Amino acid sequence: MKTRILYGVIIGLFAVLQGCSSSAKNEASTAAAPAGGAPTDEIEKYRAMIADGNPADLYEAAGEDIWKKPMGPKNVSLQKCDLGMGPGVVKGAYTQLPKYFKDTNQVQDLESRLVTCMTKLQGYDANEIIKAGFSKGKRKDLEAVVAYVVAESKGMPINVVAKHPKEKQAYQMGKESFFYQGGPMDFSCASCHASNGKRIRLQDLPNLTEQKGAALGWGYWPAYRVSSGTFWTMQRRLNDCYRQQRFPEPIYISEDTIAVSMYMAVNAKGGTMNAPGLKR
């Protein structure tokens, strides 16, 4: 019931925004000299308007239940899952991810770490989660847990460091991947995200190579995405970046996606974790 009301509110406000932006557009068209930044101001107003009722809250609540509930072939909960600060510690854990984990001998982001826990503790099949697709099957549960874990770091400073040799390597390879051009449009991440003040249409593009821009990017994802009506994890955000880059599809929790995350997160160090955010 609560869910329905919330969705109703969101849809209503979305309609209001559309009204705002189209009237702003018409005004600008008739005046023939658009005031710089006016449409982006409208978008900011809209964001502030709906920030109080972020539907990501619903995913957080569901995620907390899933975290605590015994599940899977072994019928245990995720409460013994070690996200890097010891078994079961959730508060602040996301501020330090991705990081190196000794038991897997890998640098892991939150999602790959959750796959490890769901495999080792609960007995799920990792491949099933990797191949499920976003918002589908067991992946859907994982995404809700992501919302819960991330929310437990909301407002805290991002504190990802490349200290272990494998973390340093992930950062370096993430950087190399960030600048790697390919595909029929010659795009890399850097084509859009390596200088200040750039936009695609009216969408601001954070400069992810600098602390300020990286904090704007890393610090506001995962997020509830109004245009698709779903909660998007960082893996899903990256997946859609690569789609628009005209690249082949990044495999879920693949080494590249974690390395690029490491590059962004280390660059963002000192910024605030504002996720789960709310995006257009």
Add this chain to the structure above:
Amino acid sequence: MKNKLSILAFTLLAVAGTVSAATPFEKMMSSSFQAKGQAGLDRLDQDAAQKFCSNPVNLDGGGDPKTREKIQKENMATIKQPSDGKYLGDWKSGEKIAQSGRGATWSDKAGSVNGGGCYNCHQINIKEVSYGNIGPSLWNYGKLRGYSKEVVEYTWNRINNSKAYNVCSNMPRFGHFKLLNEKQMQDVMALLLDPESPVNK
């Protein structure tokens, strides 16, 4: 004969050996992606320009000027002038192409018509307030530059293969990678260079 064959086999093995000695980065790239829709894994294979411009040092006019020059020349050599000799098509159709950012992703149907996505990065007709700023403003493009043969040919070349002038230009090579067909490029040309186009009012 037998000897020659074994030498050949040995050489082939040696070549295969060097090819498979991938760096950790190459291993990461080849294990992290899967083909989907029209976006095959071959999209990760780089040509000379992509390789050169993947090094941040070479962006924004940096790097070895000789290599830069050489790659630009190679790109220039690939440009075809319009087969019917006409550079300008229909600006109205050009505006539609400039508006559409569709095409070439794994979720676009293979063989469907691509857009130019011009407004993603450029201001063009100022009546469109939703424009990006990665590229320069093209408002009054012809009015400001004139409609000479040089301007027309330069613009045609630039749309076809921007890397012919600036190897690390952010603009996709619309002709080179067949993102737009000849007629579509003629229409976009008209949007910029037809004196009747609203862009030049």
